[in-house]
Amino acid sequence: xxxxxxxxxxxxxxxxxxxxxxxxxxxxxxxxxxxxxxxxxxxxxxxxxxxxxxxxxxxxxxxxxxxxxxxxxxxxxxxxxxxxxxxxxxxxxxxxxxxxxxxxxxxxxxxxxxxxxxxxxxxxxxxxxxxxxxxxxxxxxxxxxxxx
Amino acid sequence: xxxxxxxxxxxxxxxxxxxxxxxxxxxxxxxxxxxxxxxxxxxxxxxxxxxxxxxxxxxxxxxxxxxxxxxxxxxxxxxxxxxxxxxxxxxxxxxxxxxxxxxxxxxxxxxxxxxxxxxxxxxxxxxxxxxxxxxxxxxxxxxxxxxx
DNA sequence: CTAGATGCAAACAGTTTGCGTCACT
DNA sequence: AGTGACGCAAACTGTTTGCATCTAG
Numbered sequence: 001x002x003x004x005x006x007x008x009x010x011x012x013x014x015x016x017x018x019x020x021x022x023x024x025x026x027x028x029x030x031x032x033x034x035x036x037x038x039x040x041x042x043x044x045x046x047x048x049x050x051x052x053x054x055x056x057x058x059x060x061x062x063x064x065x066x067x068x069x070x071x072x073x074x075x076x077x078x079x080x081x082x083x084x085x086x087x088x089x090x091x092x093x094x095x096x097x098x099x100x101x102x103x104x105x106x107x108x109x110x111x112x113x114x115x116x117x118x119x120x121x122x123x124x125x126x127x128x129x130x131x132x133x134x135x136x137x138x139x140x141x142x143x144x145x146x147x148x
Numbered sequence: 149x150x151x152x153x154x155x156x157x158x159x160x161x162x163x164x165x166x167x168x169x170x171x172x173x174x175x176x177x178x179x180x181x182x183x184x185x186x187x188x189x190x191x192x193x194x195x196x197x198x199x200x201x202x203x204x205x206x207x208x209x210x211x212x213x214x215x216x217x218x219x220x221x222x223x224x225x226x227x228x229x230x231x232x233x234x235x236x237x238x239x240x241x242x243x244x245x246x247x248x249x250x251x252x253x254x255x256x257x258x259x260x261x262x263x264x265x266x267x268x269x270x271x272x273x274x275x276x277x278x279x280x281x282x283x284x285x286x287x288x289x290x291x292x293x294x295x296x
Numbered sequence: 297c298t299a300g301a302t303g304c305a306a307a308c309a310g311t312t313t314g315c316g317t318c319a320c321t
Numbered sequence: 322a323g324t325g326a327c328g329c330a331a332a333c334t335g336t337t338t339g340c341a342t343c344t345a346g
Contacts (some may be wrong), residue, residue: 017320019326035229035248038310051326060326061230073239073248074222074275079335081183081221082209086162091221092269100183100221107263111276115255120283121240127222127277133298135268147218165345167301186335201303206336208301227310 003029014067024048026069027061034074075131090128096137103130150178162215172196173208183221223279232289235243238276251278 007026011018028045029036042057064070077098085102092101111126113115155174156228176193177184184192190205212218225246233250240249259274 012282017324017326019320021327029230029232032232032259033308037227037229038223041230051328055312055329056327061228062312065230071231073225074277075232076224076228077185077221079185079187080209080224081185081218082177082189082213083183083221084177084180085221092265094269101266104263104267107261107265108263109258109260111259112257113255114257115252117240117251117255117278118249118283120286121242121280122286123278123280124243125279127279129222129275129277130265130271131273131275132269132271135266138268138270155306160346165299165301167345169302199303203304203337210337 002027010069014069016063016067021045021049021052021056022060022063024052025057026064029064029070031140074129088125090130092130092132092134094134095131096133096140099134101134116129150175150239158217162217164211164215168206169193169197169200170208170211172200173205177209177212177218222277228263238278240278240280240282242282242285243279244281244288247282249282 004023005025007111008018011022014073016022024045025041028041028048032040032044038054038061040054041061042054045052045057061070065072075093075095075098081100088105090103090105090108092103093099108128111128117123151249152171155171156166159170164170164229172193173189176189176196178191180188186202186209189203189209190200193200193205209218213220223241223243223246225248231247236253237252238253238256240251256276259276270273
């Protein structure tokens, strides 16, 4: 459970100041159903701290993502990317440099549903993204301090 | 193989005018390795048609995506979306209304690699997005003409 | 001939940044 | 007391739109 006290702990462990805005933003994210956007979070957080600014929301979401306190739904590569490979395949994505490499569909075992999907949902295709750090980025990071 | 002649056919089948710019953009996408952005495509297409505009590139990429002549690498939901569900899970994404629903990890069989990943690639997590049309959008579309 | 495509510039949406002030540790 | 966070406005990036002109069918 998220008490003010353990929010402070979460922050301190990452050397982040436990400010009021930060706590409200974090609580807001946790309380919103689904997959809120920064704007959603801002709208809701304002109800608790009317003076909060959208920039603060953005800065803190970034901070939370970077520190691993939150995750983003799917990596956004600054701009739209067009797929020219017509074969079914998956993607290897480097979360650091955002490079996308193709992995042939046969590189992964078959996907099988074990559970019913919501009634009426028509599946068009299944996109599998293997997120990680590519060799180049891994070596760059090698000697950087790792923090909890 | 993509000859000017069968590019015309591709277009005509979808009731699109086979303009010079359109052909150059399409050929450019097909000739570029990896997953080009609109900017990448623009830069390269200018070499063949210096007067082409970025807006034309965008308009045509959209046209190609809508008509199914091209696909985009991963759906972009206009803005960043924050994941508050800490459990591992997959996503059901409606390509029409962009709604994201969670599907518990156990809803899909396990994923197993059959092929080696590139040397040194450190997998952090695997994101599975099941793309399709949700029931609500499906019924809206029900009576719209389908075109090849 | 006419619908639709192009090219330009201006508008937009989402996000980031610079900077003076303020608050947590 | 000092480092880092806040809030504001301005800057930026990626993308879309309005409109006059041009072109494929």
